Amino acid sequence: MSESMRAPVGQDQAEDATIRLASVSVRYRVPRERMASLKEYTIRWIQRRVQYVDFWALEEIDLAVERGEIFGVVGPNGAGKSTLLRVLATLSTPSSGSVRVAGTDPRQDPTPIRRAVGFIAHSPLLYPELTARENLRFYGDLYGVPDAAARSDALLERVELDTRRNDRVRTFSRGMRQRLAIARALLHRPRVLLLDEPHAGLDPHAVDILDGLLAEVRTDHTFVMVTHSLERGLQWATQVIVLAAGEVAYAAPVVGEGGVAQPGAVAPDEMAAACRRAMGGGPEGAC
Amino acid sequence: MARRQFLAILRKDLLTELRTRETLLAMFLFAVLALVVFHYAFDPRGTLDMTPYAGGMLWVVFLFAALLGLNRSFAQEKDEGCLDGLLASPVDRVVVFAAKACANLLFLALVQLLVVPLFTLFFVQHGYAGHAGGIALVVLLADAGIAVLGTLLATLAVNTRARDLLLPIVFLPLVVPLLVAATTATTAIIAEGAGLGAIGGRLLFLGAYDVVFLVAAYGTYDYLLGE
Amino acid sequence: MDASVWRRLLSAPALLAEAAVLLLGGFLLAFWYAPTDASSMGFSQKIFYFHTPIAECALVAYAVAFVAGVLYLRHQDAKYDRLGLAAVRLGLVFSLLVMGTGMIWGKAAWGTWWAWEPRLTTFLIACVLYAAYFVVRSTVEDEGRRATFAAVYAIIAFVDVPITFFATRYLPEGLHPVVFTSSGTGMAGSMLVAFLVSMAGMTLLLAGLIRLDVHVQELRLELEEFKRSLERGPL
Numbered sequence: 001m002s003e004s005m006r007a008p009v010g011q012d013q014a015e016d017a018t019i020r021l022a023s024v025s026v027r028y029r030v031p032r033e034r035m036a037s038l039k040e041y042t043i044r045w046i047q048r049r050v051q052y053v054d055f056w057a058l059e060e061i062d063l064a065v066e067r068g069e070i071f072g073v074v075g076p077n078g079a080g081k082s083t084l085l086r087v088l089a090t091l092s093t094p095s096s097g098s099v100r101v102a103g104t105d106p107r108q109d110p111t112p113i114r115r116a117v118g119f120i121a122h123s124p125l126l127y128p129e130l131t132a133r134e135n136l137r138f139y140g141d142l143y144g145v146p147d148a149a150a151r152s153d154a155l156l157e158r159v160e161l162d163t164r165r166n167d168r169v170r171t172f173s174r175g176m177r178q179r180l181a182i183a184r185a186l187l188h189r190p191r192v193l194l195l196d197e198p199h200a201g202l203d204p205h206a207v208d209i210l211d212g213l214l215a216e217v218r219t220d221h222t223f224v225m226v227t228h229s230l231e232r233g234l235q236w237a238t239q240v241i242v243l244a245a246g247e248v249a250y251a252a253p254v255v256g257e258g259g260v261a262q263p264g265a266v267a268p269d270e271m272a273a274a275c276r277r278a279m280g281g282g283p284e285g286a287c
Numbered sequence: 288m289a290r291r292q293f294l295a296i297l298r299k300d301l302l303t304e305l306r307t308r309e310t311l312l313a314m315f316l317f318a319v320l321a322l323v324v325f326h327y328a329f330d331p332r333g334t335l336d337m338t339p340y341a342g343g344m345l346w347v348v349f350l351f352a353a354l355l356g357l358n359r360s361f362a363q364e365k366d367e368g369c370l371d372g373l374l375a376s377p378v379d380r381v382v383v384f385a386a387k388a389c390a391n392l393l394f395l396a397l398v399q400l401l402v403v404p405l406f407t408l409f410f411v412q413h414g415y416a417g418h419a420g421g422i423a424l425v426v427l428l429a430d431a432g433i434a435v436l437g438t439l440l441a442t443l444a445v446n447t448r449a450r451d452l453l454l455p456i457v458f459l460p461l462v463v464p465l466l467v468a469a470t471t472a473t474t475a476i477i478a479e480g481a482g483l484g485a486i487g488g489r490l491l492f493l494g495a496y497d498v499v500f501l502v503a504a505y506g507t508y509d510y511l512l513g514e
Numbered sequence: 515m516d517a518s519v520w521r522r523l524l525s526a527p528a529l530l531a532e533a534a535v536l537l538l539g540g541f542l543l544a545f546w547y548a549p550t551d552a553s554s555m556g557f558s559q560k561i562f563y564f565h566t567p568i569a570e571c572a573l574v575a576y577a578v579a580f581v582a583g584v585l586y587l588r589h590q591d592a593k594y595d596r597l598g599l600a601a602v603r604l605g606l607v608f609s610l611l612v613m614g615t616g617m618i619w620g621k622a623a624w625g626t627w628w629a630w631e632p633r634l635t636t637f638l639i640a641c642v643l644y645a646a647y648f649v650v651r652s653t654v655e656d657e658g659r660r661a662t663f664a665a666v667y668a669i670i671a672f673v674d675v676p677i678t679f680f681a682t683r684y685l686p687e688g689l690h691p692v693v694f695t696s697s698g699t700g701m702a703g704s705m706l707v708a709f710l711v712s713m714a715g716m717t718l719l720l721a722g723l724i725r726l727d728v729h730v731q732e733l734r735l736e737l738e739e740f741k742r743s744l745e746r747g748p749l
Binding site: 090115119128138184 | 288291292294295296298299302303306307363367368369371372373374375376377378379513
């Protein structure tokens with residue numbers, strides 16, 4: 001079972017599961033209603049046009065993730081974590097900077113990246129009127145998975161949804177949808193997995209299933225996991241980055257498994273403390 | 288691979304619609320009501336022969352029913368946030384367009400199939416002077432144009448703030464040439480019994496219209512769905 | 515003449531000045547040099563010297579918007595978006611003028627304010643079409659996306675204009691006099707001169723106004739940038 005979960009071994013390019021970001025910024029210009037003060041009343045009629053403000057979702061992000069690493073991203077809401085994942089999934093184009101995922105630049109050809117990347121987003125990305133099986137079949141066709149039918153069945157069994165395979169997703173609970181979403185993300189054997197708070201909304205049993213799956217596919221894969229919970233992030237991560245207001249507030253490798261220290265690696269409690277410091281003593285739940 | 292993706296998206300759209308039947312029902316009901324309103328608007332006492340105006344009325348009904356259906360193209364993806372799932376996959380954006388346009392075409396054709404008999408019953412007192420097959424050809428070519436242009440514009444509209452409201456504003460002016468050709472051809476067949484020869488020019492025009500906007504869609508669709 | 519001289523000749527104020535000269539010349543030629551039309555239209559035909567150049571300039575403006583749209587999609591440079599906006603704005607203004615002068619001419623020559631003939635109808639559709647361009651722009655908040663959608667729309671709309679014209683030609687030709695036929699112009703030499711002068715003047719007017727519009731847009735952007743930097747506080 002676990003054999004089929006691994007990515008196929010191919011030539012070097014096909015095996016590339018690294019991520020490189022250099023000075024990546026994402027800027028939006030959004031309108032803001034102009035509020036003229038009384039002093040400016042006389043020129044208000046000229047200024048009645050809506051003004052635009054710059055919103056830097058991400059600002060000058062540098063990061064490098066090697067194959068086999070699990071990269072944790074933590075930070076408060078609105079820090080830009082989801083934007084970062086979207087850039088990696090080629091759903092957003094950065095305003096500046098260079099991106100290389102799985103050895104390719106998305107601006108030149110996003111298709112190989114899309115093939116290599118599995119994305120678990122905030123919403124499960126499932127079609128409510130289709131059954132679990134039909135949803136998986138749809139994504140199998142989209143990604144050109146050769147043994148889609150067999151693999152979907154195997155995955156459905158693995159996430160313990162095979163009894164509900166012919167039920168419409170509309171009838172699924174949040175936890176069930178998330179489990180199906182995980183199956184969907186793993187269907188095409190991606191080398192890089194992007195996970196946006198995958199444990200959110202899962203009951204303990206579902207969390208176990210997810211953790212089991214992640215442990216199985218750990219080797220040979222690269223993960224970028226966004227999480228609200230630092231404990232969860234530290235449990236898995238080999239490198240942790242703290243994002244706050246679009247910038248990197250803190251980044252460090254984590255003490256490896258079995259207590260093997262990497263250069264510059266940091267023990268979990270120290271990491272947690274540094275994290276809180278970096279966020280200026282923000283709300284407890286965020287770190 | 289593209290074919291597999293195309294069929295997958297098409298199948299998904301068809302399955303979803305056939306299971307809920309929301310849009311189809313709305314389109315059909317709207318068409319029927321429009322026919323009723325036309326009767327009371329133009330011929331309340333039922334004394335006039337509406338055959339010369341048959342083509343025009345029919346296409347107005349089709350056009351507005353089509354607008355209802357076109358809005359649906361991306362509604363689901365937008366509501367459920369599934370658009371990301373589609374865009375994060377290695378599918379070529381043009382394949383997405385082709386599949387959505389095909390789905391819209393099929394839905395429109397289905398509704399038309401149900402509406403035409405009713406329409407004949409209500410307004411065409413003396414039967415069709417010309418061949419019904421000619422009308423089928425006109426409908427086919429015009430539907431293709433509506434599907435192509437409509438899907439293209441629906442993609443644009445659904446990504447704006449105004450969503451459903453924007454589509455008629457941008458769609459109707461652009462579809463006028465198609466409307467002119469389709470209505471004149473249809474009326475020619477119904478009222479004057481024109482054969483293929485007489486409407487050949489208009490059929491050619493409809494075909495050219497379809498091709499032109501297909502090319503335009505092919506060239507610009509990547510940009511519409513990108514970010 | 516070297517590059518800097520050309521640049522000065524082609525700047526907005528220069529263009530407008532040149533346009534003014536040519537238009538004045540065209541006006542004088544039209545009323546004092548060219549003979550009165552021999553056909554039933556008589557004196558009212560004189561409006562042709564302005565109506566037709568305005569019409570052709572509107573189409574040129576839409577063509578510019580088309581090219582600007584294509585260039586924007588290729589290069590993603592905001593200056594093409596500004597050019598497209600200016601071109602559509604002016605194209606719309608010129609189209610409204612075409613409708614206005616066309617209706618005046620119609621009333622004078624044929625006694626009716628409106629006729630459903632190909633050219634007037636096409637311009638009516640064009641007015642609606644390009645008015646919708648501004649609606650599209652107003653419904654998108656994100657700059658980049660707004661420019662992309664506007665570019666795509668400008669491309670589609672321009673493609674539709676000749677199609678609309680051919681479509682409305684299926685209906686009977688109607689009252690609009692055909693001046694330029696394939697067998698050469700139906701105008702006497704002196705009329706042609708007046709017409710060409712007017713045409714040149716109108717085109718320069720269009721070019722000057724477009725440049726002015728783009729310049730104003732750029733100034734506005736600078737102003738916003740400046741206000742923003744003020745808000746960020748003193749250094």
